Amino acid sequence: MNGQQRIRVAVADDQAIVRDGLVTVLGLLPDMEVVGEAADGAEAVALAVAAHPDVLLMDLRMPVLDGAAATARVTAEAPGTAVLVLTTYADDASILGALRAGARGYLTKDAGRTELAAAVRAVASGQSTFAPEVGARIVSSLTTGAVPGDAREADPAQALLLRFPALTRREAEVLALVAEGLSNGEIARSLFVSVATVKTHINAIFAKLAVRDRAQAIALARS
Numbered sequence: 001m002n003g004q005q006r007i008r009v010a011v012a013d014d015q016a017i018v019r020d021g022l023v024t025v026l027g028l029l030p031d032m033e034v035v036g037e038a039a040d041g042a043e044a045v046a047l048a049v050a051a052h053p054d055v056l057l058m059d060l061r062m063p064v065l066d067g068a069a070a071t072a073r074v075t076a077e078a079p080g081t082a083v084l085v086l087t088t089y090a091d092d093a094s095i096l097g098a099l100r101a102g103a104r105g106y107l108t109k110d111a112g113r114t115e116l117a118a119a120v121r122a123v124a125s126g127q128s129t130f131a132p133e134v135g136a137r138i139v140s141s142l143t144t145g146a147v148p149g150d151a152r153e154a155d156p157a158q159a160l161l162l163r164f165p166a167l168t169r170r171e172a173e174v175l176a177l178v179a180e181g182l183s184n185g186e187i188a189r190s191l192f193v194s195v196a197t198v199k200t201h202i203n204a205i206f207a208k209l210a211v212r213d214r215a216q217a218i219a220l221a222r223s
Helices: 016-027 041-051 067-077 092-101 113-124 132-144 156-163 169-179 184-191 195-209 214-222
Strands: 007-012 032-038 055-058 082-087 105-108
Touching: 007 016, 007 041, 007 113, 016 032, 016 113, 032 041, 041 055, 041 067, 055 067, 055 113, 067 082, 067 092, 082 092, 082 113, 092 105, 092 156, 105 113, 105 132, 156 169, 169 184, 169 195, 169 214, 184 195, 195 214
Parallel strands: 007 032, 007 055, 055 082, 082 105
Antiparallel strands: none
């Protein structure tokens, strides 16, 4: 790696044979290091909090705590870890649930090792990435006005995430609340995080969107 730091990856899947295969594939990549594995959603959250992986591969259908709920907790409790969903399911409800929970990427298990490696690298660098069929469903729902699954409520953060893919899910949530006129304290209470964490997210938003202040960020979000 010529001195370059490797991407620290963890794997959460309730099927041992799948975990073993992923650990083997990822462990062969020179720019990645597998730092742990989990067999259910609760273990995945504990692993993220304890090991601080850069990327956590997350299955959706797992015992104890499902993948979407685990993703939401990882996003809140280990914000430095990017969740990349890797699942068999590509239905609207699963996709929407994962994205709302804070997943930064979504792949199906028919992805090849090259696609998997590229997705891990993308989310580790702060980008969002989706399997082609998943991206197509998202675009279709936006262009046709259809609402995925049986969810009817608007999701401003998801809309911002799709407009500004450099943002993380949490940053999009913060930006949506900033655009609503909430103060840092109000945002912190809404998201159950500290004011310092909100300020960190806002600074990241300013840098990624190339805006100088809150007013410019609001104008861009509302445009």
